[in-house]
Amino acid sequence: MRLDKFILKSTTLTKAECLSVIQNKQILVNGEAVNDAAFQVHENNIILLAGERLYARPFRYLLLNKAPQTICSNQDGVYPSIFNLIDINNSETLHIAGRLDVDTTGLLLITDNGRWTFNITSPKNDCIKIYRVGLLKAFDTSTIDLFEKGMKLQGEDKLTKPAFIKVVNEKEVLLTLSEGKFHQVKRMFFTAKNKVVSLHREQIGQVKLDVEEGQWRYLTDDEINSFH
Numbered sequence: 686m687r688l689d690k691f692i693l694k695s696t697t698l699t700k701a702e703c704l705s706v707i708q709n710k711q712i713l714v715n716g717e718a719v720n721d722a723a724f725q726v727h728e729n730n731i732i733l734l735a736g737e738r739l740y741a742r743p744f745r746y747l748l749l750n751k752a753p754q755t756i757c758s759n760q761d762g763v764y765p766s767i768f769n770l771i772d773i774n775n776s777e778t779l780h781i782a783g784r785l786d787v788d789t790t791g792l793l794l795i796t797d798n799g800r801w802t803f804n805i806t807s808p809k810n811d812c813i814k815i816y817r818v819g820l821l822k823a824f825d826t827s828t829i830d831l832f833e834k835g836m837k838l839q840g841e842d843k844l845t846k847p848a849f850i851k852v853v854n855e856k857e858v859l860l861t862l863s864e865g866k867f868h869q870v871k872r873m874f875f876t877a878k879n880k881v882v883s884l885h886r887e888q889i890g891q892v893k894l895d896v897e898e899g900q901w902r903y904l905t906d907d908e909i910n911s912f913h
């Protein structure tokens with residue numbers, strides 16, 4: 686990992702403070718002063734700041750129930766960022782494993798482990814996501830096949846991967862996907878001649894949403910390991 690990333694992960698310094706201690710040659714890597722932020726280090730290197738050895742903090746894993754009219758960006762935009770709700774140190778080092786649209790609610794998984802995120806978001810890994818979908822018109826059960834066999838979305842060359850529908854009532858279904866193309870759920874129902882009016886993610890892999898809107902919690906070890 687890059688030296689600046691390691692310092693960020695192992696101290697409570699901000700990004701700017703990390704760069705400053707590196708540039709001021711306050712960091713020793715295996716006894717040598719290093720002032721290059723991109724220098725590659727490993728966890729078994731002896732890395733000292735002001736004579737004290739630094740150890741990378743363990744990765745962090747959270748789930749959050751996203752409210753509507755909030756955004757999955759690390760900074761506020763027209764709407765407030767969901768990260769305002771996560772009052773822990775260095776929350777700017779976290780990212781979301783599978784973002785939701787501004788009007789979509791429900792389960793977000795949040796971490797600082799990029800490899801873990803890849804396991805969740807790569808379509809090759811078949812990680813399921815379950816959405817509760819509210820529709821403008823009654824769901825046409827004759828389109829179930831289209832979802833199961835795969836459909837061609839506007840602007841895409843490949844068919845969508847098999848997706849599964851469970852009808853809840855006339856205008857509400859549960860949709861299980863194992864990929865996450867841009868606006869996928871809304872585009873799939875558009876292709877099936879309907880329109881999504883509400884969208885809520887209930888589950889990712891084996892992790893089910895169990896906190897109130899706007900609340901978050903750390904994942905259990907079993908939940909974390911289920912994506913390794």
Ligand code: URA
Nearest residue numbers: 786789868869870871
């Ligand atoms: N599909 C969408 O269309 N929007 C989301 O927020 C998530 C999946």
